Amino acid sequence: MSNKNFQNTKECTHKSKIGGQALFEGVMMRGITYEAMAVRKKDGSIHVESKEVARNKWYQKTPFIRGVFNFVLQLKNGYSYMMKSMEISGYLDDEEEEKKEDTNPDPIPEIPDDLKPEPEPELDSKSDSEDKKSSFGEMIVGVVGTIGGLAIGVLLFMFVPTHSFAFLNSLFEEYVGFGLNRSLTEGIIRIILFVLYMWAISLMKDIRKTYEYHGAEHKTIAAYEGGEKLDPDSPESIENVKKYTRFHPRCGTSFIFLVLAISILIYAILPIDSEMLYERFSFLTNLTLANIMRIAIQILLTPFIVAITYELIKLAGRYDRNLIMRAISAPGLALQRLTVREPDDKQIQIAIAAMVPVIPKTDDEKAEDKW
Secondary structure (H helix, E strand, O other): OOHHHOOOOOOOOOOEOOEEEEEOOEEEEEOOOEEEEEEEOOOOOEEEEEEEOOOOOHHHOOOOOHHHHHHHHHHHHHHHHHHHHHHHOOHHHHHHHHHHHHHOOOOOOOOOHHHOOOOOOOOOOOOHHHHHHHHHHHHHHHHHHHHHHHHHHHHHHHHHHHHHHHHHHHHHHHHOOOOOOHHHHHHHHHHHHHHHHHHHHHOOHHHHHHHHHHHHHHHHHHHHHOOOOOOOOOHHHHHHHHOOOOOOOOOHHHHHHHHHHHHHHHHHHOOOOHHHHHHHOOOOOOHHHHHHHHHHHHHHHHHHHHHHHHHHHHHHHHOOOOHHHHHHHHHHHHHHHHHOOOOOHHHHHHHHHHHHHHOOOOHHHHHHHEO
16 A cells, blocks of 8 residues: 555545445445445455445435435445445455354365376356355345344333333333333333343454444544544554544444434324234223234334434534533443444554545545544
């Protein structure tokens, strides 16, 4: 990497729209015109690639509509980059080697050259039809995995709070003398489950390292907004990035926490009680069906909650010195202590390498990048 290709000047002292994501042994950054990915390969070198991003459509810019579309597109884009980083970093190769070692624990004795049979002529590579079957199979696996993940999410964050509330409410009525508020209790249970889930996966080695790259991403964006010179080949640049905080109000962790918090308020304003549904709709023959219908209504309300949260998180990023916005951001920032860890110098180098290609270069890009 030549130094002249990775320069940034201190004139960019503004809130930027550049966002990013931690990957396996890497970081992805998305700017106004370009998005880039930098991944540390097994040999220690850095793989960097960038591409031009499509201009936002009207539905990606319209308030209270853009949130849902941008959230889904970011999930899709992030998943694609995550899988690619696993391939480039050699993580998938390591997985394959471990599987082979598990299935063949004992090495096969080597055959002397004079006893080896004549080599068979090499067969042609896989046909196009076999490649298509393989791609189709991978797609099916991906779809099944996604559906399975959603099913687990619904079970964990919908059914568990509902049934937990019924149990806790009966205890309070019996021993305390009054019942609990359903919306508030279920919301608190969801938040507790989310925190426990984030803590549990943070104990995994690979996830912990990804959280460190998450910290490198945040620090690098903050350094850019602070007008620091960014150069992945410069130790001074890396030291400058290290000075900045690893917490950021626009982080995905804060976004998810706000979704859970706002859902408590929405469900409180629009109380949807299982007993009420059971009495109103004759086709609900028991409370179990009423609970399922209530959960389905809550799922249908999720896009509305995401839309509100998206606008709120943008305000929190723009007015991060406002007392009200700081109070709103505080719980999410505190939760980032689980999902954002301090990075080392090599991880910061990766984040800088991903950041530099997406930095606005023209005056129009710089003006559009201002938050």
